[in-house]
Amino acid sequence: MQSRQWITGALAGVAMVLGISGASAADVPLYHDKGFWSQQFQVVGDAAGEKTGVRIVQNSYAPPEQYKAFVQSSIASGSPPDLFTWWTGQTMNELVATGQVAPLDDVWEKLVASGEYDQSTQDLFKVDGKTYAVPFSVARWVVLYNKKMFADQGLSEPKTWEELMAAADKLKAAGITPFNATVQEGWRGFIWFSELMIRTDPEAYKGLFNGTVAYDSPAVEKVFQLWSDMYAKGYFTDPRSNEEPQDFARGKAAMYLIGEWGEGLVDAAGLKPDADFGAFIMPNMDPKLPSAVVVEAGPMVVSVAGKEKPDIMTALNFWTSVDGANVWSKASGNFIGNTKADAPNPTVAKISADMKTNNTVAMQRWWEAVPPDLQGELVAELNGFLLNPTMDNAKMIMGRMQALNADYWEAKQ
C-alpha cells in the first residue's frame, strides 16, 4: 500500500513538473512568458472551465528569451503550441511568415459585428491584411497627472500642445518638475521619442519601421530638437532614477507618460486613481493631425493545427467574450479592448471615453514596431540621449541609429 502511494505521489510530482497536473481531455494549455500574471491567467482558465467545460491551463515560461527560444524551436520542428501569447509588430510578422499560425478573421468578424470590439483593435493584430491574434491586453500610453499639483496651479487637463507647454511652464515656475522620465531597466528610452514623433509627424513615425524614413532625417531631428529644448527648460526628472512610478507618487513630477498598466504601479506606490491622479492623451503639436494614441497590444495566437481543435476555439471564444474579459480585467487589471466589458479601472474608462469622443486612432508602440534585431541597440542609443540631452549628442545618436538601421535594411534586400 505504501509503495503504491509512493508511486502515485511520484507520478503526480512528475505531472506537476510537466505542467499537466489535473489534466483532462477538455484542458487547453496556454503558453506565455508573463509569470507575474500566472495566477490571473488561471483565474480566467478556471472560469472558462466552469462556463464552457473547457478549462484553460496556463503554462508560464520565463524569462522572455527562454520563452521565445521555446516557441521558435518548436516552430522550427513543426510542432508549435496550440495556444500561446506573442508580441505584435515585426515580431508578429516573423511568426506569421513561418506559416504556422492561423488567421482569425472569422473570429474577428463576429467580434466586430457584435459591437464588442472596434475595428481599430482588430487592426493591431493584422499582418498583410489578415488578423492573426486576439488580445490579452490593450494598453494605451497616456499621461497620468497629479490632480492636486494641477489644482494648486489652477491647471486643467491640457487639450492642445500649447496648453500642455503652458502647464509645464507654470509647474516649472512653481518649482515642480513637469514630466517624469528615466532609463530604468534599460528599455524606457524610446517612450518620449516615439510620443514626440507621433505628436509632430505620425507618417514619418510609421516610416521608421520599414526603412523608408531615416533616423537622421529632418523629421527625427525636429523631434530631438524639441526634446532637447524641453530638457533645457528643466521639464524632466533625473533620468537615472530607478523608482519611476514611486517618483511620480512621491510628487517628484506632475505628469507621467506611461502605459495604462502603470496605473496599478502608481496606485501601489500610494496615489489613488481618479482621486489623486487622472489621465489624458497627449495632444498633437499640429492640431490638424488626427487624434492618436500609442497602443501596446498583447496578442494571443493559435497555431494552424490548434485552429482545427474545437476546444481551443471554445477557450479562445470565452477569452474574448464579455464574461472572459470581465474575469481577466478584475483579476489582472488588464483591458483587452472589449468595449462592452467593465473597465478594469477609472483610467481605462476615461481614456476609452476620450478615444470615442475624439475618434482617436491607435498607433503601434515603437518597441513592437521596430525590427526585433534593432530594438536593443536603438533603445540603448535613446537612453544615451536621456543621460546627455544636448543637440550635439543627439546628432551623434541619430547618426549611429541610422547606421544600424541602414545596415539592417540593406541586409534585408
Next chain:
Amino acid sequence: MSALSESDQKLLERIGTDRIAMRERKTRRRNFATALLFMAPALLLVCGMLLYPVLFNIWLSFTDWRKFKGLDTFVGFQNYKRLFGQIYFAEAAFNTMIWVVASLVVPVILGLGIAILLRGVRFENAFKNLIFLPRVLAPTAVGVIWFYVYAPTGLLNYLLSLVTGETVSVGWLYQANTVTPAIIATHVWQTVGIVMVLLLLGLSAVPRDPVEAAQMDGAKPWQTYFHVILPILTPTLVVVTIISVLAGFTAFDLLWVMGSTYPSQRTLSLVVFMYFEAFQKGGWAFGGAIAVVIGVLVLLVTWIQALLQARAERMVR
C-alpha cells in the same frame, strides 16, 4: 630419453614466450576493462556534458540555425565573417581584454598584499572570514546590491557627501569613464577573498629554513619576500592567475545586472554579446560562433599560462 633437438627447443621456447605474452595481453585487456568500468561515470559525464556540447557548438556555428529555422543549412564561415565585421565585436573584445587584465592584476596584487599583512595578526581568522564573505554571495545578488550602492542617491554618494560636505550625485553606472571601473571594483570586492585564501595556503607551505637563512644573512623583510618567499610561491600564483583570467573572460552576471542601463552598450563583454545575439535576437548559430571565438581565446591564454607555470616550476626546482 632423447634430448630435444635445437629447433624443437627453440619452438618450445617460442610457444612459452607467446603464452606469457598472450597472458599479459589478456591481463592488460582485463585491467583496461576494469579501469574503463570505474571511469565510465566520469567519462560519460565529460562526453555528455562537455565534449558533445563543445563539438555540437562548433558544428552549429557553421550553420544558419536561428529563430524559426532548423539546423539543416550549412553556411561555412559566414557567421565568422559577419562577426568580425560587426561594430560591437571589437568593442566587446576590447572590454573583455580590460576585464581579463583587471581581473588578473588587481585581485592578485590585493589578495597577496592582504595575505601578507594578515599573517599572524590579532583576529586573523575574523579578518579572513570578513574578506572572504562576499565570495559566498551569488554574483547576481552582488550586482543588485552594488547597483544600488552606485545609484545617484546610493550609499557611495552619501558617504562622499559626508566626507566632502557637499551633495554628491555621481551616476557611477551612467558615465563612460566610471561604468567599467565601477563594475570591476565590485568584481574585485567579490573575488579578492578566494585569491587571499589560496595565497595564504601557499604562504603557510613556505618552508622556514630558507626564510631563516635569508634573515641570518641580513636580508631585509622586503628582500626576503621578493627573493625567497615569492619564488617559492610562484606555482600557487600561477594557479591563482589562471582562475582570475578565466573569471575575467567569463564575466557575465555583474555586467548583465549593473551594465544594463548604461547606453550604447559600452559595457558589453564577449559573453554578454554572445547572450544578446543568441538569446535576445535568436541568432543561435551566430551566438555559437561567438562562443567558439571565446573558447579559442581562453584556450590560447591558458596555454600560455601553462607554459609559464612549467617554466616557473623549473625555476623553483
